[in-house]
Amino acid sequence: MSDEPTPFTADDYRARMERAAASAADAGLAGLLVAPGPDLVWLTGYQPTAITERLTLLVLTPGSDPVLVVPALEAPDAAGAPVTLRDWKDGADPYAVASPLLDAQGRYGVSDNAWAMHLLGLQRALPDTGYASLTDALPMLRAVKDRHELQRLAAAGAAADATYEEILKVRFAGRKETEVAGDLADLLLGHGHSQVDFTVVGSGPNGANPHHEAGERTITEGDMVVLDFGGLKHGYGSDTSRTVHVGEPTAEEAKVHEIVRTAQNAGCEAVRPGIACQEVDRVARAVIDDAGYGEYFIHRTGHGIGVTTHEPPYMVEGEERPLVPGMCFSVEPGIYLPGRFGVRIEDIVTVTEDGGRRLNATDRGLAIVE
CATH class of the missing domain: 3.40.350.10 (Creatinase/prolidase N-terminal domain)
Structure with missing residues (x-):
């Protein structure tokens, strides 16, 4: 079918x-x-x-x-x-x-x-x-999606999820970031994307740069690796992030990852019609602030998505527009420790009549890869 x-x-x-x-x-x-x-x-x-x-x-x-x-x-x-x-x-x-x-x-x-x-x-x-x-x-011109647009966004999200499930099976250690990024691109295309917009693979200290482009660094045992990838399927965007670890993490790495996971979940759970966009940012940021890592969360919590992967609305302090059913945006808090490692977890969420629904469903725990 x-x-x-x-x-x-x-x-x-x-x-x-x-x-x-x-x-x-x-x-x-x-x-x-x-x-x-x-x-x-x-x-x-x-x-x-x-x-x-x-x-x-x-x-x-x-x-x-x-x-x-x-x-x-x-x-x-x-x-x-x-x-x-x-x-x-x-x-x-x-x-x-x-x-x-x-x-x-x-x-x-x-x-x-x-x-x-x-x-x-x-x-x-x-x-x-x-x-x-x-x-x-007119910042909200394309912000509220109809049911046909939501179907396309859901399909793009499912394809990105399938890509993540498969990338967990490849070998990371001993390979360059660019090689894993190539795998991500091939998988996105294989799952129906017509266009790959980005494949961020930030290993070790490179993960502390939120917009690091995959480079020639060789991934090694003990690295935390931030994966952020997406593109267009049926003309609508996907964008998801997960953070994996090559081998067993240290206690600190596991702790930081859990803080981000908790913050990301809190941000997603806060989504409901009528609240201001900035409230999603505040809720997620509060978890990281309370854990003592606030200075290392250095970007907004989310951005809208549709026919482009970045568009209004933005989940950021100062954005007082209320959430409306049909809006779609990312929830992607992170912690970035310069020279050491970074963690980011991201789902696309759509506002429903009584809350929010995630368009990404893969495990948000710290996956162990080889």
């Missing part, structure tokens, strides 16, 4: 664009301008085969049909998107095509990955317009 999800329909994309335009109006914006990238794919289903210097721009205006400005040579590829196309030919001024679609004195939300040259081109054509980053203006 195929695990392929039900495809999103043109009606699904139209509904997203309508909601996005309405959200823009609620935020006091004249509309949204969306360049190629995850926002464009999420809103329209269209992803240019190549992102070049040629202007491609979705214009969403409340009360008007969505319009996609595209290079003429790419118009056939964009024809399936549920939008009105306005194309322009090489040699023509693309901003002369785009600018009539905008209010000459309006303020627009712009997708974060829009090229500066295009924004400046619009400003030259319409000097009285204003612009705001979409993440600043």
Whole structure:
């Protein structure tokens, strides 16, 4: 039986664009301008085969049909998107095509990955317009997932879990971090990922760097090893972390791992509708602070996930937005002891009507590997 999800329909994309335009109006914006990238794919289903210097721009205006400005040579590829196309030919001024679609004195939300040259081109054509980053203006645009998105995220999480179960069977000692990272990538692809975004393998002192990239260090007996890996399956992200040990751990290593496990569990158990995002961070951080390791927990507790592996909402002090059913994010506290070792444990959690549900289910205990 195929695990392929039900495809999103043109009606699904139209509904997203309508909601996005309405959200823009609620935020006091004249509309949204969306360049190629995850926002464009999420809103329209269209992803240019190549992102070049040629202007491609979705214009969403409340009360008007969505319009996609595209290079003429790419118009056939964009024809399936549920939008009105306005194309322009090489040699023509693309901003002369785009600018009539905008209010000459309006303020627009712009997708974060829009090229500066295009924004400046619009400003030259319409000097009285204003612009705001979409993440600043509408940070929750993609944050609440529908049931079809949740199915994709659950499938991605299950594939990452299967990858972890299999990586425990490979040999670690005597192999380079890059070799284990290669195994992780192969396993993610083997379990249906179309894209591998990262395979962190931080052994020994390298584990004390939360974003360590797998390097040429040879893993040895006695190493703690942080594994953090993920990518995209069916267009939606996976991201999970577990920490393993090569051979038997010391009492201190086991203690630190247990503190992180307890903190991670507390953060996951705190998830429920209505609480502020920062509360998840506070609950997990309090466990580590109380154990005397607070200065070694050096990053936020979590980040949202969807069509990208990092997106709003963020579980961090100062983020007062309330959790809403359908939000998905990581809960990943850690302790990082410089020059010695690190520990991180991470699950993706989705907010339900009465609490939270983890999308990762592998054992969070300290696994012993060879």
